[in-house]
Each structure stands twice: as C-alpha cells, then as structure tokens.
Amino acid sequence: MPTSDPAEAARIVDAFLEASMRPDPVAAAAFMAPDVRIVFTGGRVFGHPGEATAFNAGRYRWVKKRILCNDVVPGDGETVVYNLGTLYGAWPDGRPFEGNRYVDRFVVRDGLIVSQEVWNDSAERILDPSLGA
Template identity: 65%
Template sequence: MNDQATLALQCVENYLAASMAADPVKAAYYTAPDFICRFTGNREFRTTSGPTEFNAARYKWVKKRILRTDVIAGNGETIVYSLGYLYGEWPDGTPFDHNRYVDRFVVRDGLIVETDVWNDSAEWILDPSCRREP
C-alpha cells in the first residue's frame, strides 16, 4: 500500500472509531470543511453530528463489526470501502445483529470529503421478518 492509501485508511479507521463512540467532535477532525455524508434514502448531512443524531433516533445503540476494508488509491483521491455488519438494539431494546452495511469514503489530502452509507436497517424496520436476530 502506498503512503496515500495508508494515510486514507488511517483517517477512515479513526473516523469510524470516533463515530462508533458517538463522538461527532472527534469524528470531525478527520473530515474536510466541505464534508458530505449520504445515508440510505438520500439523507444528506454536512456535519458529523448529523449521522450521530440520526442514529440516536433510529437505534438505542449501534456498532459496526468491520469484516473487510478495501482501499483504492488514485490521482489525489483515495476510495475506502468498509464492509461488515451492524449490531445493537432497536429503540424498544430488541437486539439485532448481522445487519449488512457498506460505507464508501472519498479521501483527499488526508481528510474525508464524502461518505456514502448503505445498510439493511430500513428494510428491517419495514419488514421485521427479514431481521436476523442474535
């Protein structure tokens, strides 16, 4: 892995750690001023507190079990994919696990400029019979 890819991976890992700790102030340290985060359903957030607040309303708590990270370095831009499972509790306290997720990060100059987030949560909320409970 080249220096650009290594720096981007470290940035994303640090951002994810802060995000999972529900610390948007620390997460913001790893984002560019023009940061944008798009959640499933085309919800857009321009600050790191947006996803934290959205998740606080959707889950009692949620964490990521990262299974794989792919890094693709290009001309001044690195794409990082994080894949795995979400686990946690719904607002009513019901536990969940094996909720697939994919996060795509665009990193420039050592900072995250874009994030796209996809997971099974919306489908599981619409049709609880799709859930894989722990």
C-alpha cells in the same frame, strides 16, 4: 499527508469510524473536511458527523459496526475506501439486532474525508423484522 498512500487513507477511515462509534462526533469531525458531504440511506444529506449521530439516535437505541474489511482504491489526488461489515445494536424499542449488512464509501483527499456514503439493511429490517431473525 499524501492521499495517494492507500494505507494512510484506510487509517484515516478507521480512526473516523472509531470516534463515530463512541459516539464522539466532535472527534470524528477532525477526520473530515469542513465541507464534507455525508449521504445516508434514503438520500439523507448531512454536513457534519453530529447530524448523522442525531439521525442514528432516532433510528437505533444504540448501534455499532463489526468491521470486516476496507477495500482501498487509490486514485488521482484521492483515495476511495469502501468499509464493509455488519451493524449490531438495539432498535428504539430495545429489541437487539445483529448481522445488518452495511457498506460505507469514503473519499479521502489531502488527509481528510471529503465524502461519505452509507448503505445498510436497516430499512428492510425495520419493514420486516423476520429478516433479522
């Protein structure tokens, strides 16, 4: 599947996110290259969606994404997809939250995600819960 097709790259990212929000890290991994590099906030590096799921299990009781849009940037041999939206869910103590901004940057090459970088407001909201009010 040609990565130069922006719509196909966005579809791959959407399918990955749908699987990862179930959460089903095994299904999510099917959309990622075997040597994928996943970098979460704080510079935490993972090599498989299951590692990211395990990290999130310690940070949230549960978490989901409200996807606002994909911004797709075709490149030479790869496509970059910026996925923007907000997180909602519950902190480990059960307090609900919503409106937590996030940006995920994906690089899609040869029909697979080879890189995912994640940024969100969770750390700020953990430090100052009034930001989520």
